[in-house]
Amino acid sequence: MPARNLAYVTLALVLRPQGRRGEVAAEILTDFPERLTKLKKADLLDRASRRRSIAIRSCWISHSRGGQAIFHFEGSNSIDDAKTLVGCEVQIPAGERVALPTGSHYVDDLVGCGVFEGGQSVGVVRDVMVAGEMISGTPNLIVDTPEGELLIPLAAEICPVIDTVARRIEVVLPDGLREVNSRP
Numbered sequence: 001m002p003a004r005n006l007a008y009v010t011l012a013l014v015l016r017p018q019g020r021r022g023e024v025a026a027e028i029l030t031d032f033p034e035r036l037t038k039l040k041k042a043d044l045l046d047r048a049s050r051r052r053s054i055a056i057r058s059c060w061i062s063h064s065r066g067g068q069a070i071f072h073f074e075g076s077n078s079i080d081d082a083k084t085l086v087g088c089e090v091q092i093p094a095g096e097r098v099a100l101p102t103g104s105h106y107v108d109d110l111v112g113c114g115v116f117e118g119g120q121s122v123g124v125v126r127d128v129m130v131a132g133e134m135i136s137g138t139p140n141l142i143v144d145t146p147e148g149e150l151l152i153p154l155a156a157e158i159c160p161v162i163d164t165v166a167r168r169i170e171v172v173l174p175d176g177l178r179e180v181n182s183r184p
Contacts, residue, residue: 008043008051009097009108011036012069012090017083018062022076024085025062026069032098033061036069036090044073044088051091103156109164115143115152117171123150125169141169150178 012026028036036059045051055074062068071090076082097106107128115122123145130139139154152158152171161170 007094008045008091009094009106010045010089010091011039011042012071014044014071014085014088014090015068016086017079018070020079021072022078022081023070023072024076024082026071026090028061028067028069033067033069035098036071037061039092043091043093044085045091047087105162105164110141110154110162110169113162113164113167113169115141115169115171117173122152122171122173128154147178152177 009030011030012028014024014026016025017023018025030036039056039059041053041055043051044054057072057074059069059071062070069090073085076085094108100106107130110125110128113125115125123143125141126144126149127142128139129142129151141152141154141159143150143152152173157172158174159169159171161168163169
């Protein structure tokens with residue numbers, strides 16, 4: 001997959017041709033799949049990291065294949081045309097993302113933030129463990145520390161200050177958390 005470009009957000013990944021008129025089936029990579037059906041244009045980023053803007057003729061969600069998006073892009077009129085789109089990421093500018101409610105954050109906005117406790121650096125967020133990857137319902141920040149990996153629950157009482165603009169997260173770690181889940 002191409003290097004991350006934080007100026008764009010990937011909403012779907014084209015998997016295969018769908019039908020005979022140039023449509024493609026795509027894996028949905030957004031928490032807001034209904035938004036895909038309203039898009040009029042997007043950017044396609046191919047495997048060689050070439051970007052092009054493209055109009056979207058139509059998009060609908062197919063529930064028969066586990067919730068894939070079926071796109072029909074302008075200029076794609078045949079199975080052969082659709083095959084050239086396999087592997088492309090369907091992207092929009094990051095500024096066009098759906099606004100989240102207060103207190104919610106996009107994973108991409110949290111990754112790279114410094115984590116601090118009492119003014120002292122704990123480490124840097126490498127990733128966020130979200131639903132399906134965790135035991136409890138609370139996401140966990142995966143923080144790289146000098147001692148190794150540390151999982152910090154993304155809960156208001158543990159992460160009372162999250163400033164994604166300043167790239168800083170203030171935490172109040174429960175007693176014993178470092179010892180319980182620190183992994184060298």
